């Protein structure tokens with residue numbers, strides 16, 4: 001399996017060459033553009049400032065936890081390994097299940113054992129809670145994230161659970177890397193030390209699933225916030241506030257379609273785009 005992955009470094013421009021080709025009206029090979037299938041697993045309310053740093057503290061906002069299937073490449077690729085409402089409830093967070101991981105995959109004609117690659121955005125426990133279900137998969141994680149998660153700083157240690165990822169078949173990435181033609185990971189740290197966002201080339205340009213927990217308001221703050229000159233908001237949870245801000249800016253810059261990891265707007269969406 002690993003031999004089929006290409007970990008060559010490629011510049012963003014080179015990666016985006018396909019998009020430029022499309023914009024210039026040249027012939028486009030549709031077979032090389034993919035789609036993302038959101039699989040919502042559970043939902044619940046969070047403090048709004050958990051996503052948008054120091055904004056709307058004390059207000060509640062609906063949040064959703066997903067895994068995302070990338071439709072199109074010959075490799076069967078999933079983004080994140082999922083969590084369930086009951087696992088949140090065990091930790092005192094009253095989330096409700098939307099559907100089980102198995103039921104969500106089944107709707108796409110897949111089972112957990114069909115997944116070959118799991119691109120793990122980051123190692124917060126709720127992104128790898130169900131990782132052991134994918135017995136045949138290679139898990140792609142940024143080296144910086146993995147090293148930190150093995151020995152997390154005590155300030156954030158409660159967000160990590162080593163047992164969830166220590167026995168997986170892991171491939172460590174180091175920075176931006178193309179996974180397969182049309183699918184690329186981008187190092188976007190700050191929410192965690194080595195978070196990675198996932199770019200997927202689609203018929204409507206580059207869709208990017210963020211490598212950090214956030215909502216659409218991080219990218220497009222409400223009018224009353226923008227009125228103060230704030231165009232981008234850092235994630236409320238972070239290990240480095242400035243890097244977290246820069247990662248939001250980077251995703252906003254490169255993406256034609258922004259897919260924030262926790263935004264509820266994809267709960268009813270079958271396919272992006």
Ligand SMILES: [Zn+2]
Nearest residue numbers: 122124212213
């Ligand atoms: Zn997170």
